[in-house]
Amino acid sequence: MSPWKTFFNFLTLLLLIVIGLASAMIVYQWRNPAEVEASENHQLNPASKQTAKKASLTRFNPPSVTVYQEIMDRPLFREGRVPPAEPEKVVSKPVVRQTPLKLRLEGVVITPKNRVAVIRDLNTNRLLRVAQGMSQNDWKLESVDHSTATVVRRGKKHNLELKVEKDKKGSLPKKRPSFRPSNK
Numbered sequence: 001m002s003p004w005k006t007f008f009n010f011l012t013l014l015l016l017i018v019i020g021l022a023s024a025m026i027v028y029q030w031r032n033p034a035e036v037e038a039s040e041n042h043q044l045n046p047a048s049k050q051t052a053k054k055a056s057l058t059r060f061n062p063p064s065v066t067v068y069q070e071i072m073d074r075p076l077f078r079e080g081r082v083p084p085a086e087p088e089k090v091v092s093k094p095v096v097r098q099t100p101l102k103l104r105l106e107g108v109v110i111t112p113k114n115r116v117a118v119i120r121d122l123n124t125n126r127l128l129r130v131a132q133g134m135s136q137n138d139w140k141l142e143s144v145d146h147s148t149a150t151v152v153r154r155g156k157k158h159n160l161e162l163k164v165e166k167d168k169k170g171s172l173p174k175k176r177p178s179f180r181p182s183n184k
Helices: 003-031 033-041 047-056 065-073
Strands: 103-109 115-121 128-130 140-145 150-154 156-161
Touching: 047 156, 103 140, 103 156, 115 140, 115 150
Parallel strands: none
Antiparallel strands: 103 115, 115 128, 140 150, 150 156
């Protein structure tokens, strides 16, 4: 065998012995804590083990009668005994941050039976089809006209107007064909 191998075996054996001694010490201290503490406190003056045991024990000192005065004032089994008044808790209202209502009226559909507004939610960029009287998120569509829609949010009315782009002459833009003439 090489000298390194025996050296490591010797160190392993030594380590196991140290671990065993340490664990035995811990078990001994666990089972006899008063004796260990007393011997640690009185190592210089080993007068008697009984004095060390007495020093490690604490004496119970009962509180004075004035501590129990409330019990004397309000006995447990007496009619009319009431608990002390609880202090009022101050409840603060949480500040609700209201996000601005960002809606744009994209179109209006009016039929004899129904009125529908096509509204774009600019926060989420979603296109919503909302009939008159319907609610969406935290707002409600109150009324729909040919170019406006009224939205109510927490009691506050918002008017949305339909914006139609017009060309320079004042008429609606011409619809372009969806195909190129060369594709005929």
